[in-house]
Amino acid sequence: MAxxxxxxxxxxxxLAAIRQDFPVLSRTFYDKPLVYLxxxxxxxxxxxxxxxxxxxxxxxxxxxxxxxxxLSEGSTEAFAQTRETVKAFLNAAQxxxxxxxxxxxxxxxxxxxxxxxxxxxxxDEVIVSAxxxxxxxxxWQQVCLAKGATLKVIPMNERGELILEEYEKLLSPKTRVVAxxxxxxxxxxxxxxxxxxxxxxxxxAVVFIxxxxxxxxxxxxxxALDCDFYAFSGHKIYGPTGVGVLYxxxxxxxxxxxxxxxxxxxxxxxxxxxxxxxxxxxxxAGTPPIAQVxxxxxxxxxxxxxxxxxxxxxxxxxLKYATExxxxxxxxxxxxxxxxxxxxxxxxxxxxxxxxIGTLLDHEAIAIRTGHHxxxxxxxxxxxxxxxxxxxxxxNTFDEIDRLVAGLHKVIDMMG
Amino acid sequence: xxxxxxxxxxxxxxxxxxxxxxxxxxxxxxxGKNLPDFPDSARLEENLIKGCQSQVWMTAExxxxxxxxxxxxxxxxxxxxxxxxLLRLYSGQPPETILATVPEFFERIEMGKHLSMQRxxxxxxxxxxxxxxxxAFQMKQRG
Numbered sequence: 001m002a003x004x005x006x007x008x009x010x011x012x013x014x015l016a017a018i019r020q021d022f023p024v025l026s027r028t029f030y031d032k033p034l035v036y037l038x039x040x041x042x043x044x045x046x047x048x049x050x051x052x053x054x055x056x057x058x059x060x061x062x063x064x065x066x067x068x069x070x071l072s073e074g075s076t077e078a079f080a081q082t083r084e085t086v087k088a089f090l091n092a093a094q095x096x097x098x099x100x101x102x103x104x105x106x107x108x109x110x111x112x113x114x115x116x117x118x119x120x121x122x123x124d125e126v127i128v129s130a131x132x133x134x135x136x137x138x139x140w141q142q143v144c145l146a147k148g149a150t151l152k153v154i155p156m157n158e159r160g161e162l163i164l165e166e167y168e169k170l171l172s173p174k175t176r177v178v179a180x181x182x183x184x185x186x187x188x189x190x191x192x193x194x195x196x197x198x199x200x201x202x203x204x205a206v207v208f209i210x211x212x213x214x215x216x217x218x219x220x221x222x223x224a225l226d227c228d229f230y231a232f233s234g235h236k237i238y239g240p241t242g243v244g245v246l247y248x249x250x251x252x253x254x255x256x257x258x259x260x261x262x263x264x265x266x267x268x269x270x271x272x273x274x275x276x277x278x279x280x281x282x283x284x285a286g287t288p289p290i291a292q293v294x295x296x297x298x299x300x301x302x303x304x305x306x307x308x309x310x311x312x313x314x315x316x317x318x319l320k321y322a323t324e325x326x327x328x329x330x331x332x333x334x335x336x337x338x339x340x341x342x343x344x345x346x347x348x349x350x351x352x353x354x355x356x357i358g359t360l361l362d363h364e365a366i367a368i369r370t371g372h373h374x375x376x377x378x379x380x381x382x383x384x385x386x387x388x389x390x391x392x393x394x395x396n397t398f399d400e401i402d403r404l405v406a407g408l409h410k411v412i413d414m415m416g
Numbered sequence: 417x418x419x420x421x422x423x424x425x426x427x428x429x430x431x432x433x434x435x436x437x438x439x440x441x442x443x444x445x446x447x448g449k450n451l452p453d454f455p456d457s458a459r460l461e462e463n464l465i466k467g468c469q470s471q472v473w474m475t476a477e478x479x480x481x482x483x484x485x486x487x488x489x490x491x492x493x494x495x496x497x498x499x500x501x502l503l504r505l506y507s508g509q510p511p512e513t514i515l516a517t518v519p520e521f522f523e524r525i526e527m528g529k530h531l532s533m534q535r536x537x538x539x540x541x542x543x544x545x546x547x548x549x550x551x552a553f554q555m556k557q558r559g
Contacts, residue, residue, distance in 0.1 A: 030437070353492035355470045356445075360494075363437060371469045385471060385491060414442055415493060416449075 182214025187336030239299030448496030
């Protein structure tokens with residue numbers, strides 16, 4: 001791996017220093033130190049992000065791409081800088097391929113509408129996978145309904161891995177779009193997106209990658225992947241809520257119809273006709289979430305400083321340790337045992353419903369997610385109503401996993 | 417027959433006697449375990465309460481003496497415990513009493529705070545469902 005040579009990543013992983021950067025991690029609940037293991041839902045924010053937003057609102061805030069005065073020009077520059085930061089982060093070919101959205105969900109809706117409108121017709125097919133978040137199912141289902149197209153589903157095996165042979169059988173000249181996640185939010189599976197993209201391209205389909213659980217944890221190079229669309233959310237990568245990223249190849253963006261219309265995305269408007277401006281602005285109608293975009297830039301800078309490869313390695317060690325330790329808990333079954341997993345473990349206990357687990361762990365100041373994780377088809381596949389999920393971030397420790405395991409023993413004890 | 421406010425006082429006293437949160441949770445779990453069996457024949461989609469992280473089933477019947485009899489169940493034990501407390505308060509009461517009674521004991525035993533995800537554990541949805549049943553029975557009684 002070439003990036004091992006990156007000097008910023010060759011230094012030891014300074015977990016204590018990283019934890020110092022996240023103010024909320026020093027909080028206690030019920031007189032116990034917080035163990036935050038719901039990073040799959042949302043991540044905590046480092047001081048670098050909090051301070052950047054504070055400074056931006058205190059000293060630099062103005063509208064973007066409209067004002068002729070200094071504040072607006074400064075804001076515009078800070079806003080544009082994040083687009084450059086994201087471009088480099090994903091290794092996009094040009095910054096105009098980076099569209100700011102509200103989050104991953106909006107990015108999926110945008111592509112389903114703006115690509116689906118001109119390119120999906122009656123009789124066409126869209127392929128999703130059996131392990132998608134509802135957000136990467138429903139928009140495609142809706143566009144298929146509206147267009148008379150058919151939604152096909154890539155099945156998975158009992159470990160929670162997509163069955164690529166079945167995927168190949170689903171692909172045909174009728175396939176327009178393949179939409180899969182990079183990492184499953186319910187199972188932790190890392191999907192072989194390079195191969196998925198390659199196979200889709202052989203039949204002429206485009207591929208949308210839901211990177212909500214991918215980009216915060218794994219290096220992404222959209223050019224090396226030859227990815228058509230990749231989306232992720234700011235708040236899952238230590239940045240603010242209300243901002244996300246859609247990467248799309250320039251040619252796609254140019255061929256797509258606008259998602260929303262309004263200010264700052266038009267060239268000329270008369271009551272007879274409106275012509276639209278160029279990407280990415282064509283897809284950013286109205287005043288964008290300016291401070292959130294600037295905060296996202298600070299978050300990615302912070303992640304880059306720690307080093308995404310180093311974060312991934314740390315999270316992988318946590319995953320390995322947690323898997324070993326959780327497997328010692330009586331009656332615990334891990335749901336999703338793919339050979340390639342990100343730092344996320346879904347599990348069920350014989351002794352307790354996930355909601356009981358979550359409620360009792362909360363009293364130990366341990367925050368995990370319980371429920372169906374907006375992936376009801378996954379729950380159905382594994383025949384469970386819900387799971388408990390621990391998901392790791394750059395700041396989690398081995399001690400915290402010990403606390404989780406001790407907490408689960410206590411849950412079992414309390415359930416009697 | 418105790419009044420709803422006496423029942424609520426009784427529940428509060430019961431919990432105040434348990435000074436530690438672990439013990440309070442254990443008590444709720446025990447209440448859940450002691451909840452009478454729910455008939456399998458009533459475990460139907462139409463009896464499922466929406467908006468809960470766990471599955472909660474509930475049925476209600478208006479008895480000849482004008483009182484409402486509730487039966488309920490959940491696949492989560494803590495929720496069964498909460499169900500048990502709600503049944504103690506509301507089951508066997510006439511519709512107008514059910515509609516007029518606010519289950520303030522949850523606040524008083526601070527379960528409202530500690531089980532703060534009321535939306536997730538379905539407490540809110542269960543109370544709403546009980547009041548819907550009471551309202552429907554009241555309208556039926558009035559013809």
